[in-house]
Amino acid sequence: MAQRWILARLRNGRLFSLAELNAAIRPLMDDLNARVMRDYGASHARNPGRRSHVTVPDHMPSSHRRYAEWTPARILTSAENLGPSVAAFC
Numbered sequence: 001m002a003q004r005w006i007l008a009r010l011r012n013g014r015l016f017s018l019a020e021l022n023a024a025i026r027p028l029m030d031d032l033n034a035r036v037m038r039d040y041g042a043s044h045a046r047n048p049g050r051r052s053h054v055t056v057p058d059h060m061p062s063s064h065r066r067y068a069e070w071t072p073a074r075i076l077t078s079a080e081n082l083g084p085s086v087a088a089f090c
Contacts, residue, residue: 010028
């Protein structure tokens, strides 16, 4: 669906590089993301200073909420319990 929607909006344009294509797609993707979020009823605030959204915990499954609360220190402690290679990876 997204591919068709984006191609339809770019069909009359002339783009001569991948950088130009990416620059033309970026605002379309932002618009598409906003439409999808609105259509599914999940309204998320923008995270200031970043190109991302703030996730509302109530919209997350309980299993995701449990891991979203993990701190980097907790992740490293858990990794150390699994072994030195896992700890080094983390």
